[in-house]
Amino acid sequence: MEPAAAIPAIEFRNVSYGIAGTQVLSGFNLQVESGETLVLLGRSGSGKTTSLKLVNRLLSPTSGDVLVNGVSNGEGDVIHLRRSIGYVIQDVGLFPHFTVERNIGLVPKIEGWPADRIRARVQELLQTVGLTPDFTSRYPHQLSGGQRQRVGVARALAADPEILLMDEPFGALDPLTRDELQHEFLALQQRLHKTVVFVTHDLREALRLGSRIALMEAGRLVTVLSPRAFLESSDPLASAYVRAFGEGLESSANRGTS
């Protein structure tokens, strides 16, 4: 469907980022195609989260350029940029003093949507993430970890952004809930076709959710592979990952859901 020379949704062009004398990211080049789920896989400190924050400009690159829809994200209004990108983090970051409804409806509200449209959108999103309408008036502390994360996803989707950034969104959940949410994420992504950049250190999750996996180590991109190719890769780091996660990975690999 897509034209051959489509502009990538996100592109890192020779990006480096350093802070206080530490090089967190160096010579980073990567293209994220529109509608794919690109997983950034790597251990803690490999630069995954930094790469993600460079996309919505929570961090600015020391050198190089991050392009969103073909335009450097340093140009133009950073607030507008962020509102057009959904952002989900591990600690969820739900506003504890807001109800579920206000949490989800915050971006639409500051974008000036009329109240009834926000209300309808919140209902629609609750359904999308598998929550019942009576959740609207609850506060985050009244929710389970899995429910909170669902609300976090709903909030990120509120203004219907084309791009979703997800920083270990399921990392703090128990295995059963994580499995459930991963499953729902796949179903959701098949419907919505968002461009997703997904950070994780869990190879199983990467294989399951990613259309491609970008393997990172010490601030550098090691390789970008499809889940299938990752399993068969001869790259020493990739095969070290596969060994570390052991048997049974074959069945996790994403078989072209997107």
Add this chain to the structure above:
Amino acid sequence: MNVFRFILQNHSQVLELTLEHLRLVGFSTLLAMAVGIPLGIVIAHRPRFNKPVLASANIIQTIPSLALFGFLLPVPWLGERSERLAIFALTLYALLPIIRNTYTGIRGVDPAVVEAGRGMGLTELQLLFQVELPLAVSVILSGVRVAVVISVGVATIAAAIGAGGLGEFIFRGLAMVDNRVILAGAIPAALLALVADFGVGWLERRLQPR
């Protein structure tokens, strides 16, 4: 009891001085909030200013109140009216707890929440008013509470420079060596402190984020 009979006999004066006292405390607390809360917000976001601001407020706190009133007397506009001077001095004393608690309250907001808000595209002002201040409000108010209680006490000294308030009774009683008169000032002042403490405490609990 003697004291209470004295208070009853002079109830109109007690009431008048209590109102004066309230005015001193009220104005100075509002002023201190108007200055201290913005200052606290600034140093919470610009850590570089944190030390000098808190240190200055701290130093002011260490000046004995009677001395501070004295120091300020020759200051042009301020020294002209003793009530003005008293309110100014009380404001200075109330600053430290308010600045410090605003700073602590805002720094205490979960960084993940602030980051999520920023990542969603809230402007810094929206972050402040919709996220940081509502989440810090009970800590800020507990600073205000401390400030009010300190002010009620320090304001009794304002009578020494003729600014009125319940201190009038206390100083008069001291001069007359009459405990009844001292207590006629001290008891209402203590009650005022208790009521203020309770009132702001109630507000604090009501505004507490969940």
